[in-house]
Amino acid sequence: MDWLTFPALDREVLRAMRKTLDGGYRDFSRNYGDQIEGVFDPLLVLLVWLEQTLIHAPWLVVLGLAMGLSYVISRQVKLSIIVGLALAGIGVFGMWEDTMRTLAMIASATLICLVIGLPLGILMAQSNRTQSVLMPVLDAMQTIPPFVYLIPVVMLLGIGKIPGLLAVVIYAVPPVIRLTNLGIRLVDHHVLEAADAFGANRWQRLLRVQIPLALPNIFAGINQTIMMALAMVVIASMIGVKGLGQSVLQAITNQYLALGLFNGMAIVILAVIFDRTSQAYGRRIQKHRQDMPRGG
Amino acid sequence: MADDPQIYLKNIYKIFGPRPKRAMERLRQGMDKQTLLDRYNNLLGLADINLEIPRHQVQVIMGLSGSGKSTLIRHINRLMKPTSGQVFIDDTDILTLNDRELRELRCHRVSMVFQRFALFPHRTVMDNVCYGLEIQKRPNAQSHAQQWIDRVGLTGYEDFYPPTLSGGMQQRVGLARALATDADILLMDEPFSALDPLIRREMQDLVVDLQNELHKTVVFITHDLDEALRLGDQVALLQDGSIVQKGVGADFILRPANEYVASFTKDINAGKYLSCGAIMESLPPQYTHLDTLIPSGTPIEKALHTLCQTQKNEALITNGKDEPVGLLTLGKISQAIDPDHGKSPHDRQDDKNISSAS
Numbered sequence: 001m002d003w004l005t006f007p008a009l010d011r012e013v014l015r016a017m018r019k020t021l022d023g024g025y026r027d028f029s030r031n032y033g034d035q036i037e038g039v040f041d042p043l044l045v046l047l048v049w050l051e052q053t054l055i056h057a058p059w060l061v062v063l064g065l066a067m068g069l070s071y072v073i074s075r076q077v078k079l080s081i082i083v084g085l086a087l088a089g090i091g092v093f094g095m096w097e098d099t100m101r102t103l104a105m106i107a108s109a110t111l112i113c114l115v116i117g118l119p120l121g122i123l124m125a126q127s128n129r130t131q132s133v134l135m136p137v138l139d140a141m142q143t144i145p146p147f148v149y150l151i152p153v154v155m156l157l158g159i160g161k162i163p164g165l166l167a168v169v170i171y172a173v174p175p176v177i178r179l180t181n182l183g184i185r186l187v188d189h190h191v192l193e194a195a196d197a198f199g200a201n202r203w204q205r206l207l208r209v210q211i212p213l214a215l216p217n218i219f220a221g222i223n224q225t226i227m228m229a230l231a232m233v234v235i236a237s238m239i240g241v242k243g244l245g246q247s248v249l250q251a252i253t254n255q256y257l258a259l260g261l262f263n264g265m266a267i268v269i270l271a272v273i274f275d276r277t278s279q280a281y282g283r284r285i286q287k288h289r290q291d292m293p294r295g296g
Numbered sequence: 297m298a299d300d301p302q303i304y305l306k307n308i309y310k311i312f313g314p315r316p317k318r319a320m321e322r323l324r325q326g327m328d329k330q331t332l333l334d335r336y337n338n339l340l341g342l343a344d345i346n347l348e349i350p351r352h353q354v355q356v357i358m359g360l361s362g363s364g365k366s367t368l369i370r371h372i373n374r375l376m377k378p379t380s381g382q383v384f385i386d387d388t389d390i391l392t393l394n395d396r397e398l399r400e401l402r403c404h405r406v407s408m409v410f411q412r413f414a415l416f417p418h419r420t421v422m423d424n425v426c427y428g429l430e431i432q433k434r435p436n437a438q439s440h441a442q443q444w445i446d447r448v449g450l451t452g453y454e455d456f457y458p459p460t461l462s463g464g465m466q467q468r469v470g471l472a473r474a475l476a477t478d479a480d481i482l483l484m485d486e487p488f489s490a491l492d493p494l495i496r497r498e499m500q501d502l503v504v505d506l507q508n509e510l511h512k513t514v515v516f517i518t519h520d521l522d523e524a525l526r527l528g529d530q531v532a533l534l535q536d537g538s539i540v541q542k543g544v545g546a547d548f549i550l551r552p553a554n555e556y557v558a559s560f561t562k563d564i565n566a567g568k569y570l571s572c573g574a575i576m577e578s579l580p581p582q583y584t585h586l587d588t589l590i591p592s593g594t595p596i597e598k599a600l601h602t603l604c605q606t607q608k609n610e611a612l613i614t615n616g617k618d619e620p621v622g623l624l625t626l627g628k629i630s631q632a633i634d635p636d637h638g639k640s641p642h643d644r645q646d647d648k649n650i651s652s653a654s
Contacts, residue, residue, distance in 0.1 A: 194414035197373055198428045198477070199403030201395075208430075212418045286418065 029156040040162045043112065047161055051104035055097055062100070063087055070273070074280030083277070086269045095266050101243035102233055102270065105161075109168040109229045114222065117173045121180025121221070122206070131181065138174045146171050146235050154239050164241030171232040175224035183217025184210050219282035226274045230267055244270075301348035302513045303355075303372060303481065308345040308381035310367055310537075313338035316379045329536075341367045342378070343537045349530070352511040356528030358518055358560075364537040365517045366411070369485050372515060373406040374398055385481070403431050407479040411486040413466045415458040421445065421469050422454040428477035444472040448502065464495035468502075475506070484516045488523065500526055521548075521560055525569040533557055546574035550632065566633050567597030575632045576613045576622030586612045592621060596629050603629075 009017075029036075054062060066087055071080035090099050124131045150167055157163040187210050195209045211218070237245030244263045251260030311319045311332075319338035323329075329340045342364045349355040359365045370376040371383050374390055383390050390401060407428060415424050422438065425445055429437035445454060448468040458466050467487055474482055484503075488496040500523060507514060518524050524531050525545040532542035541553035549566050552558035573592030588611035590599050603611060603626060613622040 188414075190410060190412050190414040191416060193375060194408070194410060194416070195427075197375060197402055197406075197408040197410075197483075198473075199399040199401070199431050201399060204431065209416060213416075 025152065025155060033156055033158075037157055037162065040157070040166070043108070043165060044162050047104060047108045047165060050108060051101055054100035054104050059091060059096060063091075066273075070277045073277050075284055076280055079276055079280060083273050086273060090266050090269060093262055093266070095244065095247075095263065098242070098244045098247060098263070099266055099270065102230075102245065102267070105165065105168065105233055105236075105241060105243060106226065106229050106270065106274070109165055109172060109232075110222075110226050112165070112169050113173045113176055113225045113229070116169070117176035117221070117225065118180055118218070121177045121218075122184065122211075124177065124181040125184035125210075134177070138178060141170060142174050146232060147238075150235070150239055159240035161241060163239055164236040167236050167239065168229050168232045168241075171235075172225045172229040175228060176218075176221040179217045179221025179224070180214065183214030183221070186217065187213045215282065215286055219278065223275060223278050223282075226278065227271060230271050230274070233267070300351045302351035302386060303347075303349035303515070304382075304384040305345050305347045305349075305368075305371065306382040306384065308342050308368070308371060308378045308383070309340075310342040310364070310371070310376065311338050311379045312341050320379050341537055342371075345381070345537075345539060347532055347539065347542065349513060349515060351513050353529035354507060354514040354516055354527050356516045356518060356524040356531045357534060358521065358524045358528075358531060359534035360519055362536075363534040365519075365534050366485055367537075368534065369483050369515055369517050372481070372483055373402050373408060399431075403428065403477065405479050406481040406483060407474040407477045408483040409467070409470045409474045409485065409487045411489055413458070413463075413470050413490075415466055415469055415473070417457065417459050420455050420457055421450060421461075424458060424469050425472045425476050427473060432477060441472070441476050444476045447475070447506075448472045462495075463491050464499065467491065467499060471499075471502070471506075475510075479512075481513045481515070484514060486517050486519065489519065496523070503527060521564055522569075525564070533560065544574075546570050550574060565597075567600065567629075568595055570596050570632055572596055572599050572611075572613050572624050573622070575628050576624050577628065579612075579620060579622050586610055588612065589614050589618070589620070590624065591616075596624075596632060599624060600626075600629050 063084055067080045067084045070083040071077065074080070087099075090096060120134070124134050146167065149170060150163075153163045153166050153170075157166065191209060191213065192205065195205045200209070233241065233243060234245040234248050237243065237249045244266050247263040248260055248267075250256065251263065309320060309323070310316075311323070313319065314337060316338065319332055319336055319340075322332060322336070322338075323340065329343075332338045332340060345368060347355075347357075357365050357368060367376060371378055372385070374383070374393075377391065385401070385405065390398070393401060416427065419427070422441060422445065425441040426437045429440060434440065442454070445451060448471050450465065450468050450472065453461065453465065458469055461469070467490075470487065474484075488499050491499060503514075503516075504527065516524075516527055518527075525548075528545055530542065531545050531548060532539050533548065534540070535556055541548060541557050546569070548557060549561045549564060549570055552561055571592060572590050572594050575596065576592070586608070588602065588606050588608050590602060590611045590613055592613045592615055599611065603609070609626045611624045612620040613624050615621045
């Protein structure tokens with residue numbers, strides 16, 4: 001009746017496997033952890049600088065800056081006023097400092113995601129082979145529960161800002177890669193043929209035709225990336241990222257309903273601000289899509 | 297045919313599907329088209345195309361959809377490469393060009409107008425027309441582009457985005473974009489097929505006007521015989537990837553190469569497209585007493601009108617210098633307009649049987 005039980009590997013074998021893997025990775029992080037941490041130092045500098053600037057600058061300046069920036073990006077006075085009111089509201093409820101920390105985290109993470117994601121997306125759109133290699137990696141990145149990949153990050157880099165940032169980036173970068181790739185691939189091939197027929201080289205074709213026409217999708221990707229970074233901030237607080245997420249975590253463990261709600265709302269408000277501003281920008285740089293007649 | 301061809305397509309074969317070179321060998325060894333498709337999934341797109349396209353003239357390539365005409369035109373600027381064969385432009389085999397030389401060619405020598413316009417939706421009309429000039433890195437692109445925008449009748453629309461314009465207007469942008477590069481070869485891939493008949497007519501007139509002024513070498517693709525006869529100095533008819541007949545338009549009406557060509561031209565209004573020169577008889581000696589003179593380029597329906605008005609049965613056909621070169625008779629006109637008329641009632645009965653059987 002041997003065939004009734006699943007022929008699983010021996011417990012000993014499994015334990016040996018886990019031991020080797022854990023041991024190997026531990027040795028790896030002991031030997032190379034410092035060097036690898038060194039690689040990320042510039043990021044830490046950026047993040048810390050941004051955080052300290054936001055926290056220590058007078059709140060009026062930060063508020064004005066946020067309103068000004070959102071106006072410059074979106075060219076909408078209404079949006080700029082909403083941004084001002086929302087941030088002021090957060091401050092009134094005593095979450096100013098935490099919000100600034102989270103803001104610094106999101107801004108840095110998004111920046112890194114774009115720097116990595118846009119070129120990767122473009123590369124992926126250029127060759128089917130790159131796509132077939134990257135696609136499963138992206139799928140895995142998006143489906144592995146984020147808690148699971150916190151473990152190697154923490155083992156390697158310990159607890160703190162950099163591992164947190166790394167976790168956020170890993171979690172948030174797939175959409176921008178995916179949608180940049182998709183957007184470029186969806187560009188009408190008739191239009192590309194026209195670009196070729198007039199003697200454009202690959203670079204000219206990419207910069208003047210493919211990317212501009214892929215912008216709606218690229219922007220959808222950037223938007224998603226920002227939203228996912230915000231969502232990840234809460235999880236990243238488990239490995240020592242300070243900010244709104246930490247308060248949420250505290251609220252969960254202690255069952256503080258109000259604290260959780262307040263901080264949750266602050267995260268939502270940040271999300272709305274980022275979302276509306278980036279979408280307004282996306283629309284603004286695609287003038288040709290406005291007042292387009294339908295049909296006919 | 298043409299004494300000064302600018303473009304010469306020599307033994308062009310194009311095979312689609314996996315491993316086209318292998319399929320080409322199989323074709324050379326005598327495998328037929330259908331077997332190639334059924335057994336190896338290779339589609340023979342173009343088969344042994346030989347075509348000399350005359351300089352400064354309009355070469356129309358006509359055929360139904362799937363006949364390979366769009367494939368053929370893309371060989372001239374190497375948007376497609378033939379599986380076998382050569383493409384010469386001014387004695388240069390463009391298949392030997394490297395990438396940079398090819399871009400030069402596309403940028404300065406050959407420009408193209410597309411069936412579905414293929415305009416850049418994110419650029420204004422002005423920026424679309426400037427596109428080729430930007431690639432050429434030409435100074436004063438804007439003022440140069442403006443001339444062509446004015447010439448195709450788009451003045452005032454410079455800052456519009458293409459998707460906001462009607463089909464006819466969009467194709468004017470396409471035309472201006474192609475003309476602006478000052479290329480001497482213009483490829484037009486069914487440029488007016490997507491337009492309403494009235495607009496199409498207008499655009500054809502525009503092309504005729506422009507050609508009278510610019511004398512470019514134009515390769516014009518169409519599935520519409522009227523358009524072919526109206527615009528083409530030379531016409532080639534494609535069927536299933538092969539040229540079944542090439543020559544001047546009148547040949548297609550008067551001397552169709554086979555049944556297929558004849559079925560194409562059967563319902564055409566010959567009176568409109570045949571000129572007197574195409575059907576005139578040679579001038580009998582001392583036959584100069586007629587006082588009705590008709591230039592040889594006149595369509596025969598006009599000539600018929602003239603003959604009716606003057607109540608004559610014959611007229612002298614003259615060349616550009618008003619010298620008589622031929623004789624036109626009512627009998628010839630009637631024969632050209634209704635070729636079946638001469639047939640015996642028995643033959644005509646047969647025709648009917650065939651058509652009702654099919």
